[in-house]
Amino acid sequence: MKALVCGAGIAGLTMAWHLERAGWEVEMVERAAAFRDGGYMIDFYGPGFQVAERMGLRQRLMEARYPVNELSYVDRTGRQTSHLTLTSGMEQVVSLLRGDLARAIADDVQAPIVYGASVESVEQGADGVSLRLTDGTSRDVDLLVGADGAHSRVRGLVFGDVAPRYLGHQVAAYMVNDEALNRRIGTRYQMLTEPGLMAGAYALRDDRLALLFLRREPDPALPADPAAALGRHFGHLGWILPEVLSRCPDPPELYYDQVTQVEMAHWHRGRVVLVGDACQAVSLFAGHGASMAMAGAWVLADELAAGRGDVPAAAARYQARMAPAIGEVQRFGRRFVKWMAPSNRWRIGVRDLLFRLAALPGGDRLFVNSLSPGGHHLITSRSG
Template identity: 75%
Template sequence: MKVLICGAGIAGLTLAWHLERAGWEVELVEKAAAFRDGGYMIDFYGPGYQVAERMGLRPRLQRDRYPVDELSYVDRDGRQTSHLKLTSGLEDVVSLLRGDLARAIADDVRSPVTYGATVEAADQHAGGVSVRLTDGTTREVDLLVGADGTRSRVRELAFGEVTPRYLGHRVSAYVMTDAELSHRVGTRYQMLTEPGLMAGAYALRDDRLALLFLRREPDPVLSDDPAGELRRHFGGRGWILPEALARCPRPPELYHDLVTQVELERWHRGRIALLGDACQAVSLFAGHGASMAMAAAWILADELTTPGELTTSGDLTAPGHLTAPGELTDALARYQYRMTPVITEVQRFGRRFIQWMAPSSRWRIHARDLLFRLAALPGGNRLFVNSLSPGGHNLITSRSNVLEKS
C-alpha cells in the first residue's frame, strides 16, 4: 500500500513513522522549502505524550525539555503583578519548542520528504489516487492524506473551500539571541497582558529568548508587514518589548497567523483523508494541538493496519495483512469516530479559555490575578492545573481509551 502525506509537520511525520513500520510505502511532501524549526513554546502532555512514549521518544523529549518553574505576569515596568510557582502538579508535562518536538519525530522517520512542493491536483479512481505536485511530478497512491494545516490544499481539493472559524486574534512568535534579555526573563514564563493584548517570553538555551504575541483583531486579514504591526501595537508597552521588537525578524523566521479552529462534518472522502490542523485545529487557546495531532495520527495508523503492527520500537516489523483498498473507507470512518469526541471537547475548551489567556478588559485581568493568588494556597496548584485543561488535567492525561479501540 502506498500513501502520500501532504505536510511534514507533527501530524504528518507521526503518521509516516507508524505506517512505514507497518510496511506501507510512505512519501511526504512539504510546501516549506526546508524543515521548519522554532515555533512557540508548548506544554506537551495527554494522549499525544502517550503516543510519543510508545514511539520511544521519551528520552529525547526529556533531553530537549525546558524547566518552567513559574508563571509570572508583569506590568510595563517589569514589576510582577501575580505569579504561580509550578513546584507540583505538572510532573507529567513537558515544556519544549514545537519545532523541537517535530524534529524529534523527523529524526526517526525513514521515508523520503520532498520539500518546496505541495499537492496541485488529485484525481480519485477505482485503483487509487493520481496526484500531481506543484513541481510537475506525479504520483500514483492508494491513499492521500492532507496534514497540511488550517489552509489545507488537500482539504480544498476534496471538499472545496472551507473557512476556518476565526477566534478574533492574531498570533506571532519568534526566537532571538540576546544574553541579557534571556537572563532577565530566566526559567519562568513571563507575560504582560493588557486588554486585547498579550506578550510572553521564556529563556531558551544558548542565550536565546522565545517570544509570543497575541492581539485581539476583528479583521481576519493578515498584515503584509507583521513585524511592523507588532512594533506598532506592542513596542510602546514597556517591559522588555522595545528591545526585543527592535530586532523582530521577518517571515519565515517570524511566525504570524490567525488564531482559528477547523470544524468539519467529515474528515475523509474516498481515498483522501485529513489529519491534524487540516480538520482538527483546536487553536492556540486550547493549547493541545501537538498532543491531538499525534493522537490522531496514531489512531489513523491503527485503523489502517492490522493489530500488533504498531510497534513501540524503532525496528521495522514484517509487513502483515495490510488494509485492502476496499476497506479504506471503513477504516477512515472508524478513525473519525474515535477521535471526534476529544477534538470537540478541546475545541470548546479553547473558546472558553480565550478570556483567561487574552483578557478583553481590566476586570478580567484582575480576576485572573486573583485566581493566581488563590492557586498559591494549599491545594490550589492542582485546582489551577485542572482549570487549564479540557475536562481537567487528570482526564486528558489518563484517558487511555482515546488511543484504544472501543
Template identity: 45%
Template sequence: MHVVVCGAGIAGLTLALQLHRQGTDVTVVEAAPGPRTEGWMLDFFGPGHAAAARMGLLPRLQELSRPVEELVWAGARGRPRARVPWARFAAALDGQLLSLLRPDLERALREQVAGRVTVRHGRRVVGFADGPGPLRVHLDDGTALEADLLVGADGLRSRVRTAAFGPVPLRLLGMHTAAFAVEDAALHAALGRRLWLTDTLDRMLGLYALEGARVAVFTVHRTPAPAPPADARAQLRAVFAGLGGLVPAVLARCPPPERIYCDVVAQVEPPRWSTGRVVLAGDACHAVSLVAGQGASLAVAGAAELARQLGTAPDLPTALAGYERTWRPVAAARQRAGRDGLEWFLPSRRTTLWARRAGLRLLAVPGAERLLLRGLLGGPDPPGGALPGGRRTGPDRGRGRGAEPALEAPVGRLPRGRGRHTA
C-alpha cells in the same frame, strides 16, 4: 498498501512512523526545502504525551526538552502580579509534562523515520485523481505517485482539504498572533529559565530564553481584522506601545516584517474528515488554535489513532470512519473549551483580569493546581483514558510571514502558494 502523506509536520511524521511500523509503504511530500529550524515552545502533555510513550519516543523527547523553572505574569508597568513554579504544573499532571521547541519534537520524529520512510522535500502536491484504479497524486515537478490513500496533513489552510471538499471557512476568534526571535544578552540574562508574560487587557506578550543570547517572543492581541497586517512590526509596536518591564527592549529589537510569523487566531471544522481515498490529519481537520492549545499533542495522538485504525480495520472505509468517529469528539471538545476560555486566556474586562490573578494565586494551595488544570482541559477523554492535553505557551508554528486568505479550487485540484505545512 502505499500511503502518500502531504506535509512533514508533527502529524505527518507521526503517521508516517506508525504506518511504517505496521508494514505500510509511505511517501511524505513536503513543500519546504528542508527540515524547519525555527519554532516556538510548546507544553507537551495529555494524549500526545501518552501516545509518545507508547511509541517509545519519551526518552528522546526528555533529552530534547527545555527546562522552565517559573512562570511570571507582569502588569503593564512590568511589576510581577503572579508567580507560579513550573513544578506545580508538572505535579498536577503527575510529571507527564515536557517543554519542547516545536522543531525538536519534529526532529525526534524525523530521526525515527530517517532511512525508513521516503521524505521528498521541496515538492508540492498540485492535484489528485481518485477514480477507478490506483489513486494518482500529482506533484509540481510533473510526476505522479500511485497510492491507496492520500493524507492531507498540511495545516490550517490545507490545500488537500480544499481540493477534496471545496473551501472550508476558518472560524476566526478575533485575535492576531505573532512570533519572532531577538538577540539580546541582557534580556536573555534577565529571563533565566522563566517564562515571562504580560498580565494585561486585550494584549499579551511572552518571552523565554533560547540558546546563546537569543530570546523567543510571542504575542496575541484582540482585533476584528480578518487577515494579518502587511507590516507586522508596525502593528506590534503600535499595539504594545506603553507597556513597561521587558517590553520596550523587545519592541526596539523587533525584526523586519519578513522575519515575523503573524497570523489570525482561528480554528477549522470541516464537515467531514475523509472522502473516498483522501483523509485529513492534524490541523487540517481539527486546528484548535493557540487559545485552546495542545495542537501538537492532538496532532501526535490523532495521527497515531488514524494509523491504528488503518492497521486494524477490515477495510479502508471502515478505518476512516472509525478514525473520525473516535477522534472528532476529542478535538471538538478542545475547540469548544478554547472558545469558551477566550476571556480567561486574554481578558478584555478588568473584572476578568482580577479574577484570573486570584485564580493564579490559588495555585499556592496544595491540590488546587490539579483542579484548575482539569477544569481548563475539559471534554471527553481520548482513547486510552488520557486527558486531552498539550497546551502551548506560544504559537507552536514555525517561522513564516503572514497568512494567506482562504483559497478556492475545483475539487481534486490544489491551489498554488505558500503554506505552513503545504506540500
C-alpha cells in the same frame, strides 16, 4: 500499499512513522524549503504524550524539555503583578519547542521528504489516487494524507472551501538571541497583558528568548507587514518589548497567523484523509493541538492496520473515534479565549486574583488539573 503525506509537521511525521512501520511505502511533501526547526513553545501532555511514549520518544522529549518553574505576569515596568510557582504535578506536562518535538519524530522516519513542494491536483479513481505535485512530477498512491495544517491545501482541493472558525485573535511568535534578556527572564514564563493584548517571553538554551504575542482583532485579515504591525500594537507597552520588537524578523522566521479552529462534517473522502490541524485544529487557546494531532495520526494508523487495506472504512472509524474528543477540546478552547488576552481591566484583575489563589498550597495541582480535557481513552489499540 503506497501513501503520500502532505505536510511534514507533527501530524504528518507521526503518520509517516506509523505507516512505514505497518509496511506502507511512504513519501512526504513539505511546502517549506527545509525542515522547520524552532517555532514556538508548546506544552505537551495528554494523548499525544501517550503516543510519543509508545513511539519510544520519552527520553528524547525529556532531554528537549525546558523547565518552567513559574508563570508570572508583569506590568509595563517589568514588576511582577501575580505569579504561580509550579512545584508538583507538572511532570505530566513537557514544555518544549514545536520544532524539537517534530525533530524527535522525524529522526525515526525513513520516508523521503520532498521539500519546497505541495500537492497541485488530486484525482480519485476506484482503486487509487492520482496526484500532481507542484514540482511537475506525479504519483499514484493508495492513500493521500492531508497533514498540511489549519490552512490545508489538500482540504481545499478535495473538500472545497472550509472556512476555519476565526477566534477573534491574531498570534505571532519568534526568537531573539540575547544573553542579558535570557538571564533576566530565567526559568519563568513571563507575560504582560493589557486589554486585548498579551506578550510572553521564555528563556531558551543558547541565550535565545522565545516570544509570543496575542492580539484581539475582530478583522481576520492579516497585515501586509506583520513585523511592523507587532511594533505598532506592542512597541509602546514597555517591559522588554521595545528591545525585542526592534529585532523582530520577517516571515518565515516570524510566525504570524489568525487563531482558528477547524470544524468539518467529513475528515475523509474516498482515499484522501485529513489529520491534525487540517481537520481538527483546536487553537492555542485549547493548548492541546500538537497532542491531539499526534493522537489523530496514531488513531488513523491503528484503524488502517485493523482494516486490512480498506481505506474508506478505516477513515470513517478514525473520525468516529476522534471527533467527540476534538469537539470537547475545541469547546474548552473557546471558553478560554477571554482569559488569555482579557479584553478589559476588570477581567485582568479577576485573572490576577485567580492566580494569587492558585499560588496557595496545592494550587499548582489545581492549575494542572484545569488544563484542557483528556482524550486519554483514544490511545487504546484496535489493531493489536
